[in-house]
Amino acid sequence: MLLEAKGINKSFGGLTAVNDIDFSMEQGQIASIIGPNGAGKTTFFNIISGYYNPDKGKITFDGLDVTTLSPEKVAACGIARTFQNIRLFPDLMAVENVLVGMHLHLRASMARIIFNTPGVRREEEKAYEEARSLLQYAGLEGKETELARSLSYGDQRRLEVARALAVKPKMLLLDEPTAGMNPRETDEMKEFILHLRDEKKVTILLIEHDMKVVMGISDWITVLNYGVKIAEGTPREIRNNPEVIKAYLGQEAV
Amino acid sequence: MLKNSLLGQIDKKYLLLLGWTMIIGVSILFYLFPQSGLFFLLFLCSLLVLYYLPVNNALRYLAAAIILVGIMPLVGMQNTYYFDVITQVGIYASLAIGLNIVVGFAGLLNFGYVAFYAFGAYLYAIFASSQAANFIPAAVAHFPLSGHWFWVFLALSAVLTAGLGLLLGFPVLRLRGDYLAIVTLGFAEIIRIVFNNLDKPINITNGPKGISPIQPPELFGMVLNQPIHFYFIVLVILVLTIIIASRLDSSRIGRCWAAIREDELAARSMGVPVVRMKLLAFAIGASFAGVMGVIFAAKQTFVDPSSFGFMESIGILSMVIVGGMGNIAGVIIGAVGVVMLQLNILKEFSEYLGQLAAQGILNIPSQVDPAKYEKLIYGLILILACIYRPQGLMPASRSLPAWLKKKGKDQITNGIQEDKTDVT
Numbered sequence: 001m002l003l004e005a006k007g008i009n010k011s012f013g014g015l016t017a018v019n020d021i022d023f024s025m026e027q028g029q030i031a032s033i034i035g036p037n038g039a040g041k042t043t044f045f046n047i048i049s050g051y052y053n054p055d056k057g058k059i060t061f062d063g064l065d066v067t068t069l070s071p072e073k074v075a076a077c078g079i080a081r082t083f084q085n086i087r088l089f090p091d092l093m094a095v096e097n098v099l100v101g102m103h104l105h106l107r108a109s110m111a112r113i114i115f116n117t118p119g120v121r122r123e124e125e126k127a128y129e130e131a132r133s134l135l136q137y138a139g140l141e142g143k144e145t146e147l148a149r150s151l152s153y154g155d156q157r158r159l160e161v162a163r164a165l166a167v168k169p170k171m172l173l174l175d176e177p178t179a180g181m182n183p184r185e186t187d188e189m190k191e192f193i194l195h196l197r198d199e200k201k202v203t204i205l206l207i208e209h210d211m212k213v214v215m216g217i218s219d220w221i222t223v224l225n226y227g228v229k230i231a232e233g234t235p236r237e238i239r240n241n242p243e244v245i246k247a248y249l250g251q252e253a254v
Numbered sequence: 255m256l257k258n259s260l261l262g263q264i265d266k267k268y269l270l271l272l273g274w275t276m277i278i279g280v281s282i283l284f285y286l287f288p289q290s291g292l293f294f295l296l297f298l299c300s301l302l303v304l305y306y307l308p309v310n311n312a313l314r315y316l317a318a319a320i321i322l323v324g325i326m327p328l329v330g331m332q333n334t335y336y337f338d339v340i341t342q343v344g345i346y347a348s349l350a351i352g353l354n355i356v357v358g359f360a361g362l363l364n365f366g367y368v369a370f371y372a373f374g375a376y377l378y379a380i381f382a383s384s385q386a387a388n389f390i391p392a393a394v395a396h397f398p399l400s401g402h403w404f405w406v407f408l409a410l411s412a413v414l415t416a417g418l419g420l421l422l423g424f425p426v427l428r429l430r431g432d433y434l435a436i437v438t439l440g441f442a443e444i445i446r447i448v449f450n451n452l453d454k455p456i457n458i459t460n461g462p463k464g465i466s467p468i469q470p471p472e473l474f475g476m477v478l479n480q481p482i483h484f485y486f487i488v489l490v491i492l493v494l495t496i497i498i499a500s501r502l503d504s505s506r507i508g509r510c511w512a513a514i515r516e517d518e519l520a521a522r523s524m525g526v527p528v529v530r531m532k533l534l535a536f537a538i539g540a541s542f543a544g545v546m547g548v549i550f551a552a553k554q555t556f557v558d559p560s561s562f563g564f565m566e567s568i569g570i571l572s573m574v575i576v577g578g579m580g581n582i583a584g585v586i587i588g589a590v591g592v593v594m595l596q597l598n599i600l601k602e603f604s605e606y607l608g609q610l611a612a613q614g615i616l617n618i619p620s621q622v623d624p625a626k627y628e629k630l631i632y633g634l635i636l637i638l639a640c641i642y643r644p645q646g647l648m649p650a651s652r653s654l655p656a657w658l659k660k661k662g663k664d665q666i667t668n669g670i671q672e673d674k675t676d677v678t
Contacts, residue, residue, distance in 0.1 A: 049523060075525035089516035092509075093652045099506075100513040104525040106506040110534075113505040114498050120505070124655075127506075145654065167525055 101166025352542025358580035361515030366442030372562035374547020401472030415544025464558025578646025
């Protein structure tokens with residue numbers, strides 16, 4: 001198991017956002033978490049990526065206990081993420097956004113930076129080349145020096161994924177990667193996610209509302225409702241699960 | 255299209271000609287009329303023209319070196335007042351560059367920057383005067399220390415103020431924005447009040463009376479107490495601060511600072527160690543101020559707490575804001591502008607009005623003497639800047655470092671060539 005979460009519990013005041021959830025993923029899988037609004041999906045993401053500590057439960061990633069690690073430590077362990085409402089560095093160039101993501105893999109010390117040693121230049125040059133090829137990979141070729149804020153919405157989403165990839169993660173958490181996209185962009189993103197898994201060998205966990213995307217690419221689906229896991233299984237199993245249909249479409253549909 | 259570019263080239267030629275004429279002309283005029291305030295201002299402007307002139311960097315640096323190392327000292331020998339002014343500009347420019355690392359690069363509002371400046375100044379003042387003899391027995395060391403120690407204290411002050419920055423940073427860096435500003439403001443006041451009151455039970459700072467005389471620096475037995483000496487010391491330190499700040503800005507560290515400034519949460523999930531990076535910005539900014547403090551104390555040969563008041567912090571902050579937060583060249587312009595306003599423009603204007611009054615043309619009561627309205631004009635400038643140009647006179651713009659840019663261009667032209675070979 002690459003990621004294993006056991007008995008995760010988190011409440012805010014009187015509201016239990018995530019209630020006793022077990023979750024696990026294997027290397028190379030694409031898994032989705034679905035559920036109606038307010039089901040606790042993003043909270044669960046935030047717990048994995050270190051923004052919240054769970055009240056109860058334990059998370060292990062790649063053999064390491066990451067339950068109480070801070071976001072930057074979690075990133076260093078190899079989990080990168082994107083955000084539901086895009087959070088780029090708006091006044092930095094696209095390529096700089098990716099270079100920030102590479103931060104963990106750059107070694108130049110402050111003294112060497114101040115003396116601008118050849119080693120620093122080489123490292124920067126290499127990082128820059130890598131950032132360029134990541135942007136190219138994400139379909140942002142030729143937009144390296146554009147400010148992130150001036151990119152189109154779809155490009156911003158792609159840039160966010162490119163930036164997360166720069167961390168060289170073992171696992172990528174995508175929070176609604178196709179939100180607000182038109183059908184064509186959605187299809188492209190779907191293809192892109194599949195490519196990511198096959199070419200970059202990253203394990204991908206996504207929150208997604210678009211059922212076409214979820215059913216099309218997931219190996220495993222977990223359904224949350226009111227913070228509780230109500231079902232999990234392959235897309236086929238989920239599609240026919242009466243609990244899920246009830247949660248999504250209401251009682252009458254059953 | 256072709257016409258346009260042709261026109262552009264002709265324009266560029268004229269621009270170059272005009273620029274060089276101005277730079278050389280103003281330099282000559284300033285040399286011939288070293289007493290003229292107008293030519294001094296134009297002389298400073300010609301440096302700005304040089305900054306924007308479309309020539310290659312080697313030529314630009316050479317010209318700047320000739321102006322700053324050659325012409326300025328020649329004029330300054332005849333008129334030491336301008337030497338003093340430009341040294342003051344240099345000190346404040348370095349301070350502003352240091353503050354810019356904290357405020358402009360990392361986005362941490364700091365109202366207490368002057369505390370580090372004060373610390374550096376007092377550090378040198380206490381040990382380079384007989385003050386230290388009050389609490390260190392003569393058996394250990396004899397005070398004042400000789401001027402040779404100045405160079406040691408430059409380094410020592412950089413290290414100790416960086417430490418002080420860390421000490422302040424640890425508890426307060428969980429705060430953001432306005433809260434951070436308030437705490438740093440309080441910190442600066444505490445430091446000032448401590449220096450003001452540390453004359454008892456043991457007399458360390460000599461309280462409000464201040465410390466004097468302070469040993470001037472010495473180098474290989476030569477006493478450096480002339481304006482020209484301090485001019486060159488400040489010039490060297492200023493160049494160093496510019497190099498350090500700009501290299502950090504375009505490095506992985508500078509990118510982390512920018513990321514924290516833009517979106518701290520996103521930066522954290524990219525693995526940016528936010529606390530460590532903020533502390534680093536705080537410490538480096540503080541150490542710049544510490545170094546300048548030592549130079550200030552040696553130059554003035556006198557320090558007292560009133561030099562390090564809240565207005566001083568505001569002054570440095572307004573240099574950063576008016577000049578252009580995050581942009582080193584902009585910040586220097588801000589420093590030049592604010593210092594010139596303080597020391598030169600308002601004073602000259604007052605004198606001019608005084609002349610008019612003496613000739614009986616105009617009768618101005620002394621209450622409206624412009625030199626007395628420095629703070630008012632300060633405030634007006636800050637308000638106007640915030641309304642009409644919140645990004646500063648010279649806003650920061652993102653671009654790739656020159657050597658990377660060149661590389662990118664090469665690749666693009668390569669690409670075009672490849673396309674051509676495909677066609678054939």
